[in-house]
Amino acid sequence: MRVHFIGIGGIGVSALAQYYLAKGYTVTGSDFTSSEITDDLKKDGAKISIGKNIIPKAVDLIIYSPAAKIAKTKIPALSYPEALGQLTKEYFTIAVTGTHGKTTTTAMLALILIRAGFDPTVIIGTKMKEFDNTNFRAGKSKYLLIEADEHFASFLNYWPQAIVITNIEADHLDFYKNLKNIKAAFHKFISHLPKNGILINEKSINKKELLKIKKIIKVPGDHNAYDALVALAAARALKITDKVSLKALAEYKGAWRRFEIIKTKPFILIADYGHNPQKALATLKAAREKYPKKKIWCVYQPHQYERTYFLFNDFVRAFRKAPIDRLIITDIFDVAGRESKKTKQKVDSQKLVKAINKPSVIYLPKNKIVSYLKKAVSDGEVLIVMGAGDIYQIDKEL
Numbered sequence: 001m002r003v004h005f006i007g008i009g010g011i012g013v014s015a016l017a018q019y020y021l022a023k024g025y026t027v028t029g030s031d032f033t034s035s036e037i038t039d040d041l042k043k044d045g046a047k048i049s050i051g052k053n054i055i056p057k058a059v060d061l062i063i064y065s066p067a068a069k070i071a072k073t074k075i076p077a078l079s080y081p082e083a084l085g086q087l088t089k090e091y092f093t094i095a096v097t098g099t100h101g102k103t104t105t106t107a108m109l110a111l112i113l114i115r116a117g118f119d120p121t122v123i124i125g126t127k128m129k130e131f132d133n134t135n136f137r138a139g140k141s142k143y144l145l146i147e148a149d150e151h152f153a154s155f156l157n158y159w160p161q162a163i164v165i166t167n168i169e170a171d172h173l174d175f176y177k178n179l180k181n182i183k184a185a186f187h188k189f190i191s192h193l194p195k196n197g198i199l200i201n202e203k204s205i206n207k208k209e210l211l212k213i214k215k216i217i218k219v220p221g222d223h224n225a226y227d228a229l230v231a232l233a234a235a236r237a238l239k240i241t242d243k244v245s246l247k248a249l250a251e252y253k254g255a256w257r258r259f260e261i262i263k264t265k266p267f268i269l270i271a272d273y274g275h276n277p278q279k280a281l282a283t284l285k286a287a288r289e290k291y292p293k294k295k296i297w298c299v300y301q302p303h304q305y306e307r308t309y310f311l312f313n314d315f316v317r318a319f320r321k322a323p324i325d326r327l328i329i330t331d332i333f334d335v336a337g338r339e340s341k342k343t344k345q346k347v348d349s350q351k352l353v354k355a356i357n358k359p360s361v362i363y364l365p366k367n368k369i370v371s372y373l374k375k376a377v378s379d380g381e382v383l384i385v386m387g388a389g390d391i392y393q394i395d396k397e398l
Helices: 013-022 036-043 080-088 102-115 151-157 179-190 207-216 222-237 242-251 277-290 305-310 312-321 349-356 366-376 391-397
Strands: 002-006 026-031 047-050 061-064 077-079 092-097 121-128 134-137 143-147 162-165 198-200 260-263 268-272 296-300 326-329 361-363 382-386
Touching: 002 013, 013 026, 013 036, 013 061, 013 080, 013 121, 013 134, 026 036, 036 047, 061 080, 077 080, 080 092, 080 143, 080 151, 092 102, 102 121, 102 143, 102 222, 102 242, 151 179, 162 179, 162 222, 198 222, 207 222, 207 242, 222 242, 222 277, 268 391, 277 296, 277 312, 277 382, 296 366, 296 391, 305 312, 312 349, 326 349, 326 366, 349 361, 366 391, 382 391
Parallel strands: 002 026, 002 061, 026 047, 061 077, 092 143, 092 162, 121 143, 162 198, 268 382, 296 326, 296 382, 326 361
Antiparallel strands: 121 134, 260 268
């Protein structure tokens, strides 16, 4: 079978491409720009065109990113959520979802399942050191573990036997409009469970175990300990012993751009994916917890005009509370296909900085950040580069 992927460099689509490569299928694809992900896929055998979407004549199936626009074709075509949804029906699928924390929880649960001998196939929204710095693991069992994205209600395409919900909060309001609609979508997703299905949520965990877990895991912060508790609750529901689970959690090294320590000298450089107010604040609190006496800097790139606009006041409150010394906010990352001109005229990073109204918070355009930091950040200090856009690319210049 020959499968062509449009938007193959995306964190979700690329994992699915690896799945088909592992199955021995012929994989082709396209994306606007090249990246480490597309380079790795080429090494694995995928033929990829950059800049133009060239669909080979001999293709049996097209799988496309939800952000992509595709022309009408006689070739069968599925969106990434639709294609992954078909796979969920073929496996005992465990779907991890939630407003935030789903990537870390999926990663932790993956390591538990592997140590317990479940040998799962894993599709996750980040690169893991344990998976040779990829976002996919090919297992040989009936188990499929996926990170289930709630944006655009994508998870309603999935039919799992177990659902793990980290939390439900306001986000993606460009699509959902309000929290009531978000909750309604989650309830509909839960209805996809079979009668004997497993549901893990906040009520499933014992918060009294938080301090115990914090001493076991190597990644800092209450939010990571909470994610570990959720993974532990899921493991217990799958009849995995705590001895196995806690050993796996102790070995968890963290994931790509999730409080990822890039270097420690001459200053400590950390990359983080935080892109909503709650996660950004949780990460900055974790940094202060880990480095109580160090000067902490953060460069933050807001992700998507729609999110920044709808959660503007939440971002203001979060950054006012952030226990750090200096915050640099750069221009909002423009997400192709998901922004409205009307919203883009209403919000920008300068307005956010003005509303935060703290002398320690400034705005800088992206092209001036590196030169500024090289002069301002001293040896031994902590610098966190945060955002879900392309801001992580400055790490290489620092």
